[in-house]
Amino acid sequence: MxxxxxxxxxxxxxxxxxxxxxxxxxxxxxxxxxxxxxxxxxxxxxxxxxxxxxxxxxxxxxxxxxxxxxxxxxxxxxxxxxxxxxxxxxxxxxxxxxxxxxxxxxxxxxxxxxxxxxxxxxxxxxxxxxFTGRRVTAFSTFDGPEASTASDAFAAVGRALGLADDTAEGARVRAQGPEDQVLDAVVDYRNPYFIGLRTDDALIRFFGRNHWGAPVGISVHDFAADADAKRNETAWQGWLNGVFSA
CATH class of the missing domain: 3.30.530.20 (START domain)
Structure with missing residues (x-):
């Protein structure tokens, strides 16, 4: 209706x-x-x-x-x-x-x-x-596999990033990124539905859309001069698929 x-x-x-x-x-x-x-x-x-x-x-x-x-x-x-x-x-x-x-x-x-x-x-x-005065140089967005639609899927994303259950907004962390990267980041947003990480050159957003019957998603807003959208997508897509491959 x-x-x-x-x-x-x-x-x-x-x-x-x-x-x-x-x-x-x-x-x-x-x-x-x-x-x-x-x-x-x-x-x-x-x-x-x-x-x-x-x-x-x-x-x-x-x-x-x-x-x-x-x-x-x-x-x-x-x-x-x-x-x-x-x-x-x-x-x-x-x-x-x-x-x-x-x-x-x-x-x-x-x-x-x-x-x-x-x-x-x-x-x-x-x-x-x-990021005042800086233009995004590479943007990418993508979804996880079918397994990421499970009701508890987004909790697995937080664990894969290395965040404790009580890691709160404003905390500076060393997050586990793709290809064995360790990201020096600030958790600028966190609740049961979304996680936002901010690095010196990027805003990385994690969407718990499994709560609404869809796959978990990621968006990367990269402001680095040498940023490459396809490279970011390939790396983070592999990371996300790996979270739900077990």
Whole structure:
């Protein structure tokens, strides 16, 4: 059964409104994933077949798409970004609203989208405050094998990284990465659903999508000058497959 939803988040961040605007419209690979840049006008084309309904840089941007991916004429997806200056423009207040219509399995879809939103907005703030002025040079994202859909799969990811059950956000760790690498990293996000690692040159995100019936996933946002997306994907995909090969 179709049902409307709305997921809203507000926060302040140590970045200028212009930097936040750029992250929402041009720098998405640094915190979300690379996507088509919006045509800079109302009525223009936006990502994933959307239409831009509000374009007021660097204050407000809204895009809207109906009949998402041909699933149903009843489907609707809208993203609305509002940015206001704080501290004479040195900081910004942000309101993000994701709204629309879910067609099936509403409770599961809403729970997943809401928890993912918290993680994505946190990653945005990490990008803006820790990698200011640096463009992502390599982005990769991929899923684990079928075994990673198990109900306890994400706990295995934490153990494979070498994290103790009580390793909390803010801890500096030496995580066990792919190909016997030891990563000097900060655990910038951790709950039962997601883990975020931040190194000097990358944001590495682990998604416990097994909680919603999908495989565990990883995204790597690499800012190093010599970063290679395919190399990162091959290495981390091998690591992830190895976690669930036993």
């Amino acid at each position: 179709s049902k409307e939803f709305e997921i809203a988040r507000e926060f302040e961040v140590d970045a200028t409104p212009e930097q936040v605007w750029d992250a929402f419209t041009a720098g998405t690979g640094g915190w979300l994933w690379p996507m088509e840049e919006p045509e800079p006008r109302e009525g223009g084309k936006g990502p994933f077949g959307s239409t831009i309904t509000v374009w007021d840089p660097p204050h407000r941007y809204t895009n809207r798409v109906e009949d998402v991916e041909g699933i149903s004429e009843q489907t609707l997806n809208q993203l609305d970004y509002t940015i206001e200056p704080r501290d004479e423009g040195r900081r910004a207040w942000v309101r993000y609203v994701h709204s629309g219509i879910f067609v099936d399995d509403w409770d599961n879809q809403y729970d997943g989208a809401s928890k993912h939103t918290d993680f994505y907005m946190h990653t945005l703030r990490q990008y803006l405050t820790q």
